Amino acid sequence: MQKIFADPFYQCAAQFDPDSEYLSVGEVEYYLLYDEKAHEGLRSHKEALLFVFERLDPSGCDIDKAQAEQLDPQMFFYCPNIIRTDRYGNAWYDAEWKPDDNNIGTTVPYWYALMEPVHSRRNTPEDFRKVNEVLFPKGTDALEVYEWTTDWSNFFDAGHEWYGACCWSIYDRSLDRYIVMLVSATD
Numbered sequence: 001m002q003k004i005f006a007d008p009f010y011q012c013a014a015q016f017d018p019d020s021e022y023l024s025v026g027e028v029e030y031y032l033l034y035d036e037k038a039h040e041g042l043r044s045h046k047e048a049l050l051f052v053f054e055r056l057d058p059s060g061c062d063i064d065k066a067q068a069e070q071l072d073p074q075m076f077f078y079c080p081n082i083i084r085t086d087r088y089g090n091a092w093y094d095a096e097w098k099p100d101d102n103n104i105g106t107t108v109p110y111w112y113a114l115m116e117p118v119h120s121r122r123n124t125p126e127d128f129r130k131v132n133e134v135l136f137p138k139g140t141d142a143l144e145v146y147e148w149t150t151d152w153s154n155f156f157d158a159g160h161e162w163y164g165a166c167c168w169s170i171y172d173r174s175l176d177r178y179i180v181m182l183v184s185a186t187d
Contacts, residue, residue, distance in 0.1 A: 001033050001034075001035045001047055001048055001050075001051040001178075002033065002034055002035070002036075003031070003032065003033055003051075004032040004033060004034055004177060007032055008134055008137075009023070009030070009032065009134050009135050010023060012025075012130070012131060012134040012135075013025050013030065013131075016123065016127070016131075025114055025123065025127075025131050026113055026114035026115060026116070026117035026123055027113045027114070027117045027118060027119070027163065027183045027185045028110070028113045028114050028166075028181050028182070028183055029181070029182045029183070030135070030179060030180075030181055031048075031052045031179065031180040031181075031182075032177060032178075032179055033048050033051060033052075033177060033178040033179070033180065034176065034177045034178070035047070035048075035178065039171060039173070039176070041144075042068060042146065044171065044178070045068065045144075045146050045169040045171060045178070046063065046066065046068075046169075048169050048171075048178040048180050049063060049066060049148065049167070049169055049180060050063050052180045052182075053153055053155070056155060057153050057154055057155045060153055060154030060155070061152060061153035061154070061155070062152045062153075063152060064152075065149070065151060065152035066148050066149055066152045066167075067148065067149045068146040068147065068148050068149075068169075069146065069147050070144070070145065070146055071145040071146065071147050071168075072145075073140045073141070073143045073144075073145050074140070076110055076145050076168075077110070077111075077132060077140050078095075078109070078111060079111050079125050079128045079129060080093035080094050080095035080111060080125065081093065081094050081125060082124070082125065089122070091115075091116070091122065095109075095111070095112075097109050097112065107147065107150070107164060107165065107166050108163070108164035108166060108183065110166075110168065110181070111125075111128055113164070113166060113183045114127070114128050114131065115127070115128055117185070118163055118185045118186075119185065135179065136172060136175075137175075138172070138174040138175065139174075142172060142173040142174040143170055143171065143172055143173070144170065144171040144173070145168060145169075145170050146168065146169045146170075147166070147167070147168050148167035148168065148169065149167070150165040150166065150167050150184075155182065155184055156184045157184070158184050158185060158186040159183060159184030159185055159186065160184075161186050162185070162186040163183075163184075163185040163186055164183060164184075164185070165183060165184045166181070166182065166183035166184075167180075167181075167182055167183075168180070168181040168182075169181075
């Protein structure tokens, strides 16, 4: 597994958060990878996670505890519409998921992590679509998406206490590459 250093997504992400030390948009950190070995399904996804976390959190992770659930790409990339914005600038969406006291520290939807960040500017549905069009230029039909538990690395501790913690791995068959996406934020 190796990191991809040259990709149009780097310029796209820099438009959203030019000061970030990570490749990020909203609360989502992105890691673009490729592997010279043939794709082996879930095993390759786990190797992509291991590659990222060996550099990110080498002493505080137990990759063997990580459990995955395959997701439908169409559901994963769902993007709600803003139905209204209140006088404080808060957006209200036509989505079923809404942040409240019952889901603090849990997995947030990808759209929410990108569009409703804690520490950077709020993004729009158009921004969400733009980011994913650059990241997946051949569309989402050839994607294999997994959502991973977040109880296996210290990286996720901040998100468990408040905003949320998420770990996704995506294999794009059309480009033969992996994208690891991480979220862990607190106030």
